Amino acid sequence: MSAKTLGPVRRKFAPWDDTSAVPLISIKNVSKQFGSFTAVDNVSLDIYEREFFALLGPSGCGKTTLMRMLAGFETPTSGSIMIGGEDLANTPPHKRPVNMMFQSYALFPHMTVEKNIAFGLEMDKLPKGEIASRVEEMLKLVKLESFAKRKPHQLSGGQRQRVALARSIAKRPKVLLLDEPLGALDKKLREETQFELLDLQMALGMTFVIVTHDQDEAMTMADRIAVMNHGKFVQISPPAELYEQPTSKYVADFIGDINLLEGRVEKSERGRTILDSEMTGTRIETVTDSSTGGSAIGMGDKAWYAVRPEKVSISLLPPNDPGVNTAIGTVWDIGYVGDISVYHVRLEGGGTMRASIANTRRVVERPITWEDKVFLTWAPDSGIVLTR
């Protein structure tokens, strides 16, 4: 409910486009080497106050190492990390204005829920009365008031996750780091918790940096997502941009489902590119939008047309102009997922393409079935041209 009302507020939030905005976290040319292995390779990144930032990538891509450098558990081999204008590269974890929520939750098994939450406050030597009221406030926030005296092993996974969250925000850090915070929860609980985390972040006005390998999680929650691979950022964009305007095949393929049609550039003018593709056996005409049109495309170069399955129409009848933006093939497989059906089509030019159709009606018989000859079509602005 509250997530919906917060929607419009979020949409206006884009300090990264504002050149005068001062970042809260500033990572400059940071590298981290473990022996001869480079975990993080010369990355730079600005994160702004109140931002919900996600580091997304496959395991071993360096996202956790980068987060551990923010927390202070690893020191960068080179580069600087500034938080709130202070260089923290060599500051130990206990002196940083940053707290972390651990993937394993790392709750102290010998302490009650209450004591766990109070731990950081006690280390700060806050007055007893203030600690008690802050703990109570945190317990209320995560709806665990009646569990204050329990030990962690007497709680369910979801409850433990909340205690870990409460403990990490009790000190009101400038930045909260979350390492796969929902990884141990089941799917339903995970989806609920995503929105709870969002609401909480808005209510507290804190900056959240989350590490995850789950793209749904990142897409749902984050203001911006950094896709990492082999220790480098591949792309840093808001979720919609990442999905609709990936700048590389890697990102296009990593986020969601996509058809990549290989071809050679026949003509490339401002705002318009024509590819000749052997896979479809036709010409692909695209309207290139400004944000991806940056890199120049040379004539005769190899390029890929990337189009998402839900933007491809499938039909038994040929389109008006079958020579453009059309692929012809036979239905090889139909994947029924419930809300959508995915058609796998073997193209006459070789390769396969996928088209997905929303199942808006409870159809008993599908109009298109296995082995049918079908025409796949798409609008010129449905996909984008990628060169790498």
Place this chain on the structure above:
Amino acid sequence: MTSPTKNRPPSNKRWIVTAIPYVWMLFFFLVPFFIVLKISFSSSMIAQPPYVPVFDPFGDAWSETLEKLGTLTTDNYLRLVQDSIYVSSYLSSLWIAGSSTVMMLFLAYPIAYGMARAPKSWRATLVMLIILPFWTSFLIRVYAWISILSEEGLLNTLLTSFGLIDEPIQILSTNTAVYIGILYSYLPFMVLPLYSALEKMDDSLIEAAKDLGCTNIQAFWRVTFPLSIPGIIAGCFLVFIPAVGEFVIPDLLGGSETVMIGKTMWEEFFNNRDWPAASGVAIVLLVVLMIPIIIFQTSQARQQEAGR
């Protein structure tokens, strides 16, 4: 879902499996215990066996058995209280065992901590090195200490050659030698439970403590140490209980000043051939040790109840 084996009624021969440990305990603990208990109520006598009465469950008539029962006496126990040698032996044993347990804790904790923090690939080797002395007989290892600690021994020779001492110091046949012997012999029993408690601890707990504002030392005292308490308790009991009744170490390394209950019992048994008195000493020692064992058991049970 339902497997045929699950639905089969429980076999009534299952008791055989559960009976084995009970039968074992009956024959190898309970029966010998009652024999010793009975001897402790008998009177010493120069005879074969060296005490009266001797029951014969097959030859004795009922009246004879009753008559013999009447001759049982509590004199041996009274003597334990009246003769100060026994009381001081018990107290001295408890003191030596207790103080060496505390010393052992300070010695073993850093070793176990270092082992638990060592790279994973080293840990198995380190555990192996701790267990390695068990490959040699305990007796031989204690004898080896005699040649190290004696006046012409390795230690004195080394100290003299470095010029640290002018003439050999007397270590062998003193309480110091007994402490060295106990510390050396029981070290693995303290290190291993501590190591297993420290090793299974999640590193992220320490990181979480640091993240929440602890320095390294604070993180140790607030997280590592409290979580290793079960290991400390286990290690202390594993050292303390056998050390109280230790006989070999005080006999071989200690001197006349070393009074330990194990030694007193041995003298009663072999030098004085007073089996009833020796049995009384053994029964009282058992009762004294039962108290910490029961405390240990209940704390273990509580640990298990708490889950992990």
